Amino acid sequence: MxxxxxxxxxxxxxxxxxxxxxxxxxxxxxxxxxxxxxxxxxxxxxxxxxxxxxxxxxxxxxxxxxxxxxPPSLTAEEMDLLARLVHAEAKGEPYAGKVAVATVVLNRLDHPDFPKTVKGIIYAKTGGHYAFTPVANGTINEPADESSKRAVKEAIAFRGMGQGSLYFYNPKTSTSKWIFSRTATITIGNHRFAK
The missing domain is CATH 3.10.350.10 (LysM domain)
Structure with a gap:
C-alpha cells in the first residue's frame, strides 16, 4: 500500500x-x-x-x-545551441575545457546578473559586442560534434557543483583589462576561467 x-x-x-x-x-x-x-x-x-x-x-x-x-532541465533546442557554442569556442581544446565552457553558460543561467535563458546568455551583448565570439563570426551556426554534445550533458549533470566560473578567455590573446581583474578559478588548455 x-x-x-x-x-x-x-x-x-x-x-x-x-x-x-x-x-x-x-x-x-x-x-x-x-x-x-x-x-x-x-x-x-x-x-x-x-x-x-x-x-x-x-x-x-x-x-x-x-x-x-x-525534474525538467534544458530543452533539446537549448542543449543543441549550447553544444554548438561549445564546439565553436572550444574546438581543439581538451574535453575538460569543453565541459568548462558549457559550465560557464549554466553558471550564468543560475546567476542573477545574466539572462534567464540559454539563448539570452549566448546572444547577449556587452558594450555593443556579443559576449561570445562565435555569435559575432557566425561559427555558432556550425553543427556540434559528439564531443561537444557529451560535454554539455556532463556539465548539466554537474551543474551547481563547480567553482562558479562565469567567464573564460585566452590570456595570450585577450586585451580586456577588466577580464584580467576577475578571480581566476582554473586554466584548461588555452582558456582561463574566472568569476
Missing part, C-alpha cells in the same frame, strides 16, 4: 511540477543496477543536485527499483 501511495504521489508531483518555462515536464525514472545519480543525470540532461532536491534526498545513495522524479 505504501509503495502504491508513493508512486501516486511521485506521478502527481511530476504532473504538477510543470515546465518552469524551460523544458518538458518532470518524468519518473526507475533506478537500474549500476546507476548513479551522475549517470542518470548525464543520460537525461538533469543535474545531480536537482535530482536530489526534487526527491528530497539527503545523500547520493540510490538502489535498483527506486523511482526518482527527474
Amino acid at each position: 505504501f509503495k502504491r501511495l508513493a508512486w501516486i504521489l511521485a506521478i502527481a508531483f511530476a504532473l504538477a511540477a510543470g515546465s518552469g518555462g524551460n523544458a518538458d515536464a518532470a518524468a519518473i525514472y526507475t533506478v537500474k543496477k549500476g546507476d548513479t545519480l551522475y549517470t542518470i543525470g548525464k543520460a537525461h540532461g538533469v543535474s545531480v543536485l536537482s535530482i536530489k532536491k526534487a526527491n528530497r534526498m539527503p545523500s547520493d545513495t540510490i538502489y535498483p527499483g527506486q523511482r526518482l522524479v527527474l
Whole structure:
C-alpha cells in the first residue's frame, strides 16, 4: 500500500511540477543496477543536485527499483545551441575545457546578473559586442560534434557543483583589462576561467 501511495504521489508531483518555462515536464525514472545519480543525470540532461532536491534526498545513495522524479532541465533546442557554442569556442581544446565552457553558460543561467535563458546568455551583448565570439563570426551556426554534445550533458549533470566560473578567455590573446581583474578559478588548455 505504501509503495502504491508513493508512486501516486511521485506521478502527481511530476504532473504538477510543470515546465518552469524551460523544458518538458518532470518524468519518473526507475533506478537500474549500476546507476548513479551522475549517470542518470548525464543520460537525461538533469543535474545531480536537482535530482536530489526534487526527491528530497539527503545523500547520493540510490538502489535498483527506486523511482526518482527527474525534474525538467534544458530543452533539446537549448542543449543543441549550447553544444554548438561549445564546439565553436572550444574546438581543439581538451574535453575538460569543453565541459568548462558549457559550465560557464549554466553558471550564468543560475546567476542573477545574466539572462534567464540559454539563448539570452549566448546572444547577449556587452558594450555593443556579443559576449561570445562565435555569435559575432557566425561559427555558432556550425553543427556540434559528439564531443561537444557529451560535454554539455556532463556539465548539466554537474551543474551547481563547480567553482562558479562565469567567464573564460585566452590570456595570450585577450586585451580586456577588466577580464584580467576577475578571480581566476582554473586554466584548461588555452582558456582561463574566472568569476
